[in-house]
Amino acid sequence: MNALQMLIDAASVGGLYALTALGLGLIFGVIGLVNFAYGEYIMVGAYVLLLTAGVHWPFAILAVLIFVILFALASDWLVFRQVRRAQPETLMIVSFGLSFMIQHLYVVLFGSLTRTVNFLPEINRSIEIGGLRVAGVSILQIAATIILTTALALVINYTKIGYQMRAVSENPRMARLVGVNSNRIVAAAFAISAVLAVTVTVLFVAQTGSMTPFFGVSLTMIGFVATVxxxxxxxxxxxxxxxxxxxxxxxxxxxxxxxxxPFREAFVFAAVIIVLLVRPQGLIAVRSAWERV
Amino acid sequence: MNHLQIDNLTVVYGAVRAIAGISIHVRQGETVALIGPNGAGKTSLLFTVAGVVAPRSGTIKVNDRDLAGMSAEARVANGISVVPENREVFTKLNVHENLLVGASLRKDRAAIQADTDRMYTLFPRLAERRQHMAGFLSGGEQQMLAIARALMAHPKLLMLDEPSLGLAPVVTDKVYEAIGELKKGGTSILLVEQNSERAFAVSDRAYLMQAGRLVAEGAPAQLAQDGIVEQTLFGRAAARIVGTPNNIQVTP
Structure with a gap:
């Protein structure tokens, strides 16, 4: 295995985690919520793929998309909106609670066994590009990362919903005072984060073919560390x-x-700790304008 | 029918009563000043009308329509806008985006474009700075932006909270010039100020407020002569020291 091939593999996994981190970061940016239930959007999506196993794949993906978006909107509407003005730590605990509740509801309904599904086996086939053997799913992961990251950046920076989101993010009360429907903007943020979650689900399930009620949590943990x-x-x-x-x-x-x-994670998290010791504000500190009175 | 009719309004934060049974009104096209020291409850009153603070009791009616239970966004749609103390411009958005956020409730792109152009004519300084992040503007520019942002929603009733606070006199002139323009255009204005001299110069009527209650109401000229303004703002003892300037110019 040569270096270039290794880089492609690293980039494809990195892309998957980047999408997870973006979904978390978007919601945090808009309403200050570290949404641990985000992992459940990913997990629930995987089970929808399992249930729609026989269905032609575009329809299966469409089903997941619709279900997960509705699921994310419902979690906002039924839970997070009720505690919108609470402290960030309260919000985080609420999302923890929601996450555990959904996982264990799943265990009750479907059991805690690992389920496997053979979703889109075609994309796991390797293709040869200039002497490199690359898994099709790696290419998809890299492409999805580039496309979705770019699309998200364009939406945030150049559309009406984008500047409204930034306004709500900076000063929710003032945003309402100039007529921004903040509930709708927050719902849009949840819907976008659900789209990112679905992308992660589809790519993850296509690659590994397996799922447990708890796999969303581990992805979210890594995503959260990444956002920090x-x-x-x-x-x-x-x-x-x-x-x-x-x-x-x-x-x-x-x-x-x-x-x-087997101790790979220990090295990863040691690196994370070192990064945070050197740059506690994170690699890219939030750019804030000077306050002038 | 008054444009804004507030009856017996009481606002309570925890154990603190910010407003204790106040009744005020603003007629169509009228400019009304609300004067009082810090902690009088002026800002609470504006935020209650704007819909981000819930009253304990009392009614707020706009054109005879009771606002109880109406969201802040819906109130903006009904022509009520507020320019808050400290401007609260969106510092991470550029000037132009701040104006566009002000037009959030409107759909007609061409009309919005025409309105931003109108704002840039009204405040040429903002036109020069349209691509700058609002957080980098000076206090005066931020005040102009905050007013322009509110105007983007086409308010019929505009509430301004201490628009001269912390501004140099020249800049305050600019801001009051704009308020005068709005008044001429027929907008009803509720103007909260500590700078009573400035406020009285543009106002048709004034209320004096202290510790959540009204202490006086009347024509600005009358209130200015009575010396009651100084008493309200500075206390009875200090009022004698500050004295009563009888050179206030009042617009008819």
Whole structure:
């Protein structure tokens, strides 16, 4: 395996984590919520893929998309909107509670066994590009990361919903005082984060073919760590952080001697701690304008 | 029918009563000053009318329509806008985006474009700075932006909270010039100020407020002569020291 091939693998996993981190970072940016239930959007989506196993794949993906968006909107409407003005730590605990509740509801309904599904086996086939053998899913992961990150940046920076989101993010009360329907803007942020979650679900399930009621949590944990090292509240920071954590995990997997590989995460998190010791504000600190009175 | 009719309004924060049974009104096209020291409850009153603070009791009616239970966004749609103390411009948005956020409730792109152009004519300084992040503007520019942002929603009733606070006199002139323009255009204005001299110069009527209650109401000229303004703002003892300037110019 040569270096370029390793880089492609690292980039594809990094991309998956970057998308996870972006979904978390977007909601945090708009309403200050660290949404641990985000992992449940990913997990629930995977089970919808499982249930729609026989269905032609575009319809299966459409079903997941619709279900997860509605699920995310419902979580906002039924839970988070009720505690909108609470402290950030309260919001985080609420999202923890929601996350646990959904996981265990799943265990009650479907059991806690690992389920497997053979979703889109075609994209796991390797393709040869200029002498490199690359898994199709890696290419998809990298492409999805580039497309969605760019699209999100364009929406945030250049559309009406984008500047309204930034306004709500900076000063929710003032945004309402100039007529921004903040509930609708927050709902839009949840819907966009659900789209990112669905992308992660589809790529993850296509690649691994398996799921447990708890796999969303581990992804969210990594995504959360990524948002913190990238700079909480900065979307480019989230993407960068996710990318670095994913890439580092993959590279360690490939380069560590085999007896150390089970402890791969220890090395990843040691690196995270070092980054935070050196740059506690994250890699990309949130740019804030000077206050002048 | 008064444009704004507030009856017996009481606002309570925890154990603190910010407003204790106040009744005021603003007629169509009228400019009304609300004067009082810090902590009098002026800002609470504006935020209650704007819909981000809930009253304990009392009614607020706009054109005879009771606003109870109406969201802040819906009140903006009904022609009520507020320019808050400290401007509260969106510092991470540029000047132009701040104006566009002010037009959030409107759909007609061409009309919005025409309105931003109108704002840039009204405040040429903002035109020069349209691509700058609002957080980098000076206090006076931020005040102009905050007013322009509110105007983007086409308010029929505009509430301004201490628009001269912390501004140099020249800049305050600019801001009051704009308020005068709005008044001429027929907008009803509720103007909260500590700078009573400035406020009285543009106002048709004035209320004096202290510790959540009204202490006086009347024509600005009358209130200015009575010396009651100084008493309200500075206390009875200090009023004698500050004295009563009888050179206030009042517009008819």
């Amino acid at each position: 090292i990238g700079g909480l509240g900065s979307l480019p920071g989230c993407a960068l952080g996710g990318f670095l954590v994913g890439a580092l995990t993959t590279l360690l997997q490939m380069m560590l001697p085999s007896h150390l590989q």
